[in-house]
Amino acid sequence: MSDVIAIVSGLPRSGTSMMMKMLEAGGMEVVVDNLREADEDNPMGYYELETVKQIKGDASWLNSVQGKVVKMVSMLLYDLPLHKNYKVIFMLRKMEEIIASQQKMLERKGDRNVTDDEEMIKLYNTHIQKIEKWLQQQENIEVLYLNYKDIIENPHKNAQMINKFLNNTLNVEKMVQTVDKSLYRQRSANDNNPDIPTREQDIKDIHEIVKKEHDQEKIEAQLRSLGYM
Amino acid sequence: MVFKKLFKKRENKVVVLGLDGVPYSLLSKFADEGIMPNLSKLKEQGTLCSMTASIPEVSSTSWSTFMTGVNPGRHGIYGFMELQRENYLWRFPNFLDLKSKTIWEVAGEHDKKSIVINIPSTYPAKPLNGMLVAGFVALDLKKASYPDSMYQYLNNIGYRLDVDASKAVKFVDEFCDDILQTFKKRVEAINYLYDSEEWDIFIAAITETDRLHHYLWIALEDSSHPKHDFFINFYVELDKFIGALYKKVDSDMPFIMLSDHGFTTIKKEVYLNVFLHEKEYLKFKTSNPESFSDIDGSSLAFVLDPSRIYLHMKDKYPYGCVDSNSYEKLRNTLKADLLSLSVDGERVIKGVYFKEDIYSGECFSDAPDLVVLPYEGYDLKGSITKNELTGKTLLTGGHTRENATFYINRKINCKNPNIIDVGVTILRLLDIDIYNLDGKPLI
16 A cells, blocks of 8 residues: 555545545555645635646655545546556545535625526536446555435445455454544435535635536547547 | 838738638739639739748648747647647647747737737637637637637627538538638628727738538539539629729728638548658557557657657657667658658658758647658548558548748739738837847848
């Protein structure tokens, strides 16, 4: 495990921060920069590393995270250098819940995504299909897909799966303890999103990336119609 | 001095009409046969000749070469798509990737105003001294237009960025109707902007010709084809448009027409990645590769459309295995193998160029290591999902490097013009001399 880089990934608001919390409780070293301190919205912290976003230009920071875990939004997985090995825990969540949660978050900050919710769901679904296909093709990346709701409802089973995926190095019971059903039920009543909030700018950035991915598909389709590709 | 006698200096305006994929031989034939009477008159009073396009002979490269007057080694557009070296994923170069100034940008620095309509590879639109709507591949009218007033006008008239060529596969009647309607809106926009805006350079391209040729080239050659009359009638309409546009042009004003490549009948498509695979230059991790993410680390070379060959260098690609010591030997071996490629007893490859034979400049390091030109009739492709070396699809027409069109409304000595020369010619006609471009003025 020591040379492998563990990554928690998925769309924003899909449970990635919850997973980071579980792994930390289980004994993994999480790589974060604590640039954003814990606050009312997020009493447990943000579990983020700003440097991750610059991976396309500079991936040298990966040398210092081997044997540890870092959070990385799904779109950035394409930029992972191919000469390293990764274990990715990919969080999946019902798309409607993700969108609703993102919109609520944006609205709370006085903003709103201009793209129609249905359109956004379609774009995200296409993105997930593409990334899953791409991940399957990568020999240097192992992936464990987990469902957010299933973790809440069956924390022990999922903690065991995670532990097995990460070579049985974790404390399963401590991981399970971090999944507090009552806490999440309370949060659900308020905002339909028990996960830890993400920055609104990150959500907007990701919307732009997903739209660009969609544009790429349209370009491919036009080129194919003229006999290219 | 001769140049100054040809054109009245005080005008310094130029009109340029692009006809995407229209061969010189076709125009010449139609002019002589009476199908294009307006062109026939233009031919009499001016110079219509054959021109050589870029290498490779695809619209993105050819139009970029036209609009900058430099070779792809300087403008950086080698084709419609590239592989991102770090992860083998697709990247689609766009107008923001063009590394050289366009002729309208240069003209703008000399206070000349330009109207640019539908030139391929100008998406997304960039600010200029004038107005622009981008051509293929353009996805969104707002992002394709500059300034906003251009977008507002085009949106109001229902302007169409392009023909939906995918219709040709199932609904050829709809495809033909789409060609006509797109052409109609294009002409409407061209006429309106010509008449209502101030400009010094007016550049517009008709690209419906290319879409027509890709799918219905066979209809031209087969008079019994159900779309033969449609093909001919489209050129009749095109001729009417050319005639009407030329009537607007002041008698002393230079009027240029050009195409970015020629067209010919496809005998067979030839899938070069299959050839490389058969010769063990190219290997995949799976027997049914879906993308270049499936490329095997032992691969020595691969092809990107239409005929660009890249050696799988260690220092360029994460799974690359070719080191610089092997480079020369490998590419020479590859060249010999390519030249020996034959289909049904006929040789397919007319020429193989090494990168330094045809490219130079700041973008040279991104150039394909070899580029291949086929004999006429063989349409080279870079697909990785084919299992056979050759095939045929619904596409009946393919590009040619030779037999592109150049026209100017003056008698000139037209010796071997190349598309790289046209932009420089336009600048010269505007009294703007640029000495550091690769093209040579044709007048």
